[in-house]
Amino acid sequence: MKLPSLRLPDRIGWRDHLIGASLGLVYLVWLLATARSLGFPRDEGVYFHAGAEYARWWRSLFERGSEALQQGAIDSAFSANHEHPALMKTLFGMSGWLFHDKWHVFSDASTAFRLPGMATAALAIWVTYLFGARAWSRRSGLVAAVLFALMPRVFFHAHLACFDVPITAMWILCIYVHWRALKVRSFGWILAVGVVFGLTLETKHNAWALPFVLVPHALFVQRHAFVRALKAGRVAIPGSVVSMAVVGPIVFLALWPYLWNDTLARIQFWVEFHLHHDYYNIEFLGKNYFSAPSPRSYLPVMVAATVPTVTLVLFFVGALDRGAVAFRRVRAWLRALFRRPPGDVPPRDPLETDLLLALSFLAAVFLFLFRSNTPIFGGTKHWMPAYPVLALYAGHGFDLAVTAMGRALPRLDRRRKLATQALLFACVTFGPLAITAHSHPFGLSSYVPLIGGTAGGADLGLNRQFWGYTTQDAAEEYLNPKAPRGATVFIHDTTWDAWARMQEEGRVRGDLRAVGAPAEAMFSLVQHELHMNEVDYSIWVADGTDAPAYIVEHDGVPIVSVYRRP
Amino acid sequence: MTSPTTACKLRAALSRTSLQRWAFLALPLVGLLELTAHAIQTRSVASGDDWVTARAYVAAQAKPADLVAFAPRWADPIGREHFGPGLATIEREARPDETRFPRALEVSIRGAHLPAFDGWHRANEQRFGSVTVTTWENPAPAQVIDDLVSLVDPQHLRVSRGDADCNFVHGSPQSGNLGFGPTVPGDRFVCPSNGFVGVSVVADLDYVPHRCIFAPPPGNAPLRLRFADVRFGHTLHGHHALYVEAERDRKGAPVTIRFTTGGSTLGAVVHRDGEGWKPFELDTSALAGQKGDLEIEIASPGGERRLYCFEADTR
Numbered sequence: 071m072k073l074p075s076l077r078l079p080d081r082i083g084w085r086d087h088l089i090g091a092s093l094g095l096v097y098l099v100w101l102l103a104t105a106r107s108l109g110f111p112r113d114e115g116v117y118f119h120a121g122a123e124y125a126r127w128w129r130s131l132f133e134r135g136s137e138a139l140q141q142g143a144i145d146s147a148f149s150a151n152h153e154h155p156a157l158m159k160t161l162f163g164m165s166g167w168l169f170h171d172k173w174h175v176f177s178d179a180s181t182a183f184r185l186p187g188m189a190t191a192a193l194a195i196w197v198t199y200l201f202g203a204r205a206w207s208r209r210s211g212l213v214a215a216v217l218f219a220l221m222p223r224v225f226f227h228a229h230l231a232c233f234d235v236p237i238t239a240m241w242i243l244c245i246y247v248h249w250r251a252l253k254v255r256s257f258g259w260i261l262a263v264g265v266v267f268g269l270t271l272e273t274k275h276n277a278w279a280l281p282f283v284l285v286p287h288a289l290f291v292q293r294h295a296f297v298r299a300l301k302a303g304r305v306a307i308p309g310s311v312v313s314m315a316v317v318g319p320i321v322f323l324a325l326w327p328y329l330w331n332d333t334l335a336r337i338q339f340w341v342e343f344h345l346h347h348d349y350y351n352i353e354f355l356g357k358n359y360f361s362a363p364s365p366r367s368y369l370p371v372m373v374a375a376t377v378p379t380v381t382l383v384l385f386f387v388g389a390l391d392r393g394a395v396a397f398r399r400v401r402a403w404l405r406a407l408f409r410r411p412p413g414d415v416p417p418r419d420p421l422e423t424d425l426l427l428a429l430s431f432l433a434a435v436f437l438f439l440f441r442s443n444t445p446i447f448g449g450t451k452h453w454m455p456a457y458p459v460l461a462l463y464a465g466h467g468f469d470l471a472v473t474a475m476g477r478a479l480p481r482l483d484r485r486r487k488l489a490t491q492a493l494l495f496a497c498v499t500f501g502p503l504a505i506t507a508h509s510h511p512f513g514l515s516s517y518v519p520l521i522g523g524t525a526g527g528a529d530l531g532l533n534r535q536f537w538g539y540t541t542q543d544a545a546e547e548y549l550n551p552k553a554p555r556g557a558t559v560f561i562h563d564t565t566w567d568a569w570a571r572m573q574e575e576g577r578v579r580g581d582l583r584a585v586g587a588p589a590e591a592m593f594s595l596v597q598h599e600l601h602m603n604e605v606d607y608s609i610w611v612a613d614g615t616d617a618p619a620y621i622v623e624h625d626g627v628p629i630v631s632v633y634r635r636p
Numbered sequence: 637m638t639s640p641t642t643a644c645k646l647r648a649a650l651s652r653t654s655l656q657r658w659a660f661l662a663l664p665l666v667g668l669l670e671l672t673a674h675a676i677q678t679r680s681v682a683s684g685d686d687w688v689t690a691r692a693y694v695a696a697q698a699k700p701a702d703l704v705a706f707a708p709r710w711a712d713p714i715g716r717e718h719f720g721p722g723l724a725t726i727e728r729e730a731r732p733d734e735t736r737f738p739r740a741l742e743v744s745i746r747g748a749h750l751p752a753f754d755g756w757h758r759a760n761e762q763r764f765g766s767v768t769v770t771t772w773e774n775p776a777p778a779q780v781i782d783d784l785v786s787l788v789d790p791q792h793l794r795v796s797r798g799d800a801d802c803n804f805v806h807g808s809p810q811s812g813n814l815g816f817g818p819t820v821p822g823d824r825f826v827c828p829s830n831g832f833v834g835v836s837v838v839a840d841l842d843y844v845p846h847r848c849i850f851a852p853p854p855g856n857a858p859l860r861l862r863f864a865d866v867r868f869g870h871t872l873h874g875h876h877a878l879y880v881e882a883e884r885d886r887k888g889a890p891v892t893i894r895f896t897t898g899g900s901t902l903g904a905v906v907h908r909d910g911e912g913w914k915p916f917e918l919d920t921s922a923l924a925g926q927k928g929d930l931e932i933e934i935a936s937p938g939g940e941r942r943l944y945c946f947e948a949d950t951r
């Protein structure tokens with residue numbers, strides 16, 4: 071019997087969507103399988119609540135119609151967490167209602183709430199694969215998607231009902247759709263740019279930076295038409311830009327009912343809230359930063375400390391190669407300008423993909439790299455939209471390595487060639503896979519081997535965690551088996567909502583009672599961060615002992631101390 | 637036959653070409669190195685047994701006057717967990733500085749050392765698996781005569797605010813979450829209407845703990861502390877600070893602490909926001925060998941969140 075050929079056609083098509091979607095699906099399954107072992111960060115509790123409120127309103131809209139459209143009804147639901155747009159929270163809430171309350175797909179309501187965020191991680195992988203496959207090769211796309219997925223911080227945030235991975239996914243989707251619209255130039259694709267931009271705006275305010283990517287890129291791609299039109303006395307604005315400007319805001323406003331009343335004032339509040347955001351504490355190189363100026367080295371050091379090194383090396387290889395191509399093009403253009411022979415000119419890319427990716431990367435990191443008054447309390451999550459592009463260049467770097475391997479080993483038959491490529495793939499992905507899998511559930515404490523792993527991060531004085539989500543680990547490892555019935559627990563940085571939900575879902579014993587001060591508690595928790603040391607010392611005096619009864623550790627580094635009053 | 641020069645050139649060209657040809661191997665090599673480093677790092681954690689063995693050694697070696705300390709600083713909670721409050725006492729953990737200790741047993745992992753022991757003599761080093769105990773000898777330890785922090789009790793201290801005496805109470809400690817400030821200890825002098833004095837642990841500007849006399853000046857009337865029968869030496873040595881969140885923004889009023897004895901002022905020192913755990917030393921040579929009451933006045937023109945703490949000893 072002869073097996074059908076597995077060779078894919080050259081043209082990128084539905085099979086590639088299938089590959090991208092499958093990669094995303096595998097990641098989604100991994101996220102779902104590990105979701106229960108991750109506690110609830112502070113922000114997540116707020117979004118669970120807001121999501122449930124938003125979903126309640128949408129249901130009431132379909133059940134009661136115009137009654138739900140009154141300002142009182144809208145505001146009572148959407149006032150919760152109105153400093154962030156509604157899209158993801160609405161999805162969290164709808165997912166919680168459908169997959170937990172109604173259909174009982176998930177026994178934990180939190181997993182149902184988290185599902186949309188996880189799905190956006192899958193979407194980001196899918197789009198990254200497609201982008202790489204179309205821009206360079208399927209191999210590039212595959213490696214890019216895998217290396218993006220195998221960033222420990224991405225894996226951590228992908229679990230959460232928060233906005234950081236969703237904005238990463240929507241950002242790269244927006245870039246991709248814009249790129250495709252420039253290529254295909256159909257009405258459907260142009261309309262899609264506006265819709266996706268609106269959805270991205272409706273996901274998180276990082277989207278404000280996207281026009282600085284898409285508009286100059288679209289104008290540059292269509293510069294000849296633009297100049298020709300200008301000479302003819304017309305202004306030819308690219309269709310995707312028009313779509314962004316017209317359709318984007320409509321989608322944005324349509325999906326955020328809170329803005330349907332007092333629109334300008336509420337948009338102004340939203341903008342000002344983020345332009346003048348509070349500073350929270352973050353430790354960097356042993357120093358606690360709680361206000362501007364933020365250190366300029368924060369972004370590069372944190373990227374080097376949290377993104378697997380092999381991914382970064384591949385990124386540099388890929389980016390340098392594309393940078394060299396861009397340099398040769400600029401040099402040829404300059405030579406032509408001075409009427410000199412152009413020399414070696416690389417083939418022109420009509421879509422200016424390198425420019426688009428470079429602008430996208432720069433826009434995502436700009437505020438953190440070049441403005442010292444940008445708050446840095448969220449660590450790496452703030453510039454995560456740059457990571458799909460980073461991964462794409464890493465994918466291209468891998469492609470170059472495979473090509474070089476082909477040159478070095480020209481006599482290999484097809485099977486051996488495939489085997490060596492698979493080996494190369496394993497060499498560059500097994501490390502990130504091991505590091506990412508090992509980081510869970512302490513994704514914020516975990517650092518890459520280049521700086522010595524978790525202990526190396528502690529040595530360097532890099533932030534250990536934030537949001538108080540590790541209380542669940544303290545409960546699983548110590549409180550649940552050891553605490554007497556009805557014991558009081560000082561829960562430190564964990565919110566009351568998060569504690570209540572952990573009890574509701576059986577992660578923390580239901581009889582344990584949370585209290586707000588060490589002096590009231592039989593057990594006291596300290597989630598270790600530099601500025602949280604003061605809580606540690608408070609417990610010493612309140613309890614009369616400085617010796618924790620138990621410590622949750624990751625690779626020998628303290629994550630949570632548990633004190634038991636003598 | 638080729639000449640030696642041509643052969644050299646050819647070899648160089650060949651090696652350059654072959655270097656370029658195989659340069660791609662650097663990428664999988666980086667991947668494999670990273671994987672190997674990850675495997676080594678995650679398996680080289682100090683075990684509980686290592687800590688327990690080190691503890692037994694330190695318990696046998698440490699004298700009451702010795703310091704027991706852990707390095708690096710982030711390993712401190714693990715050290716306290718394994719060594720317990722008998723060895724890792726609050727007095728040692730929240731020490732004012734290292735000058736009073738004749739010897740230090742430094743328990744460390746990952747080859748770390750505390751900078752405080754730079755200039756001390758390394759007398760011994762013992763390894764217990766991944767845990768190392770280094771014995772350091774202080775070349776010039778200070779002889780502490782009286783430590784005021786250990787004299788905060790009704791037998792040795794009277795506290796007043798304005799004209800009113802502050803009574804000593806055995807109450808419950810008052811503590812809170814992040815931002816609350818140091819725990820108000822259960823055993824404390826409580827002043828009428830406002831103010832208290834007791835021993836607590838403050839987080840300084842670098843989040844380092846210090847055991848000290850927590851005495852926030854209320855603002856309108858100074859706090860007065862009178863220690864009875866203090867034995868004087870050549871100096872009055874001490875430190876003072878405000879709780880980190882009270883002084884890091886540098887917006888608060890300065891706090892002045894004045895020391896007097898027998899009607900004459902020994903000296904006054906001012907703590908301004910942003911100065912952190914600030915040392916001071918007053919010359920008491922004229923009083924060396926004598927005993928007397930030591931009066932301390934703590935005042936600040938603005939009482940807003942002046943969560944002030946100080947320690948002092950005679951030496």
